[in-house]
Amino acid sequence: MEIFLCKIGEDIISLTMIRIDVVIPQNDIEAISQALKKIKVGGITILKVKGRGKAVAPQIHASKGTEMFTPEFSDKYTLQVVVPDNKENDVVDIIRANSKMGKIFISPIKRAIDIESGEENEKAI
Numbered sequence: 563m564e565i566f567l568c569k570i571g572e573d574i575i576s577l578t579m580i581r582i583d584v585v586i587p588q589n590d591i592e593a594i595s596q597a598l599k600k601i602k603v604g605g606i607t608i609l610k611v612k613g614r615g616k617a618v619a620p621q622i623h624a625s626k627g628t629e630m631f632t633p634e635f636s637d638k639y640t641l642q643v644v645v646p647d648n649k650e651n652d653v654v655d656i657i658r659a660n661s662k663m664g665k666i667f668i669s670p671i672k673r674a675i676d677i678e679s680g681e682e683n684e685k686a687i
Contacts (some may be wrong), residue, residue: 573672579671579683580650584641584657585613591639591658598643601652606686607642615665638664644671668681 584594591608598606612635624631645653650668657666676686 564580578647579644579674579687580647581642581644581669581671582657583609583667583669584655584664584687585615585638585667586641586661587615587636587638588662589639590661591641594641594657595655597660601656603643603645603649603653605643609640610641611638612636613638621652622685633664646684646687667681 590651596604614635621630621632623629641657647670654666654668673683674686675682681685
């Protein structure tokens with residue numbers, strides 16, 4: 563991936579962006595969100611999803627009584643954030659510090675557009 567830098571005033575900013583998708587089994591979202599605000603990450607998207615990974619889902623009571631059931635899929639949370647690529651390590655460090663387990667996936671973003679303003683790329687996020 564090519565990295566393009568641009569000088570705006572005294573700041574040198576990256577013109578490439580990445581999307582970070584995080585799948586975590588417990589709700590550590592609030593702590594992650596607060597920490598991301600401190601490094602000026604604007605928006606995040608949170609989804610409550612069902613899925614399965616390597617770990618076995620916890621057993622639950624099937625109905626009244628003592629019968630136990632192990633579901634095929636368990637509740638998980640997905641956090642999505644788009645940031646300039648120069649914030650990648652900071653975001654990953656924050657996620658790892660505030661969540662005990664899960665997966666982080668990082669992929670390049672070709673272009674971002676704010677629907678209302680028409681601003682693009684880093685200005686759009």
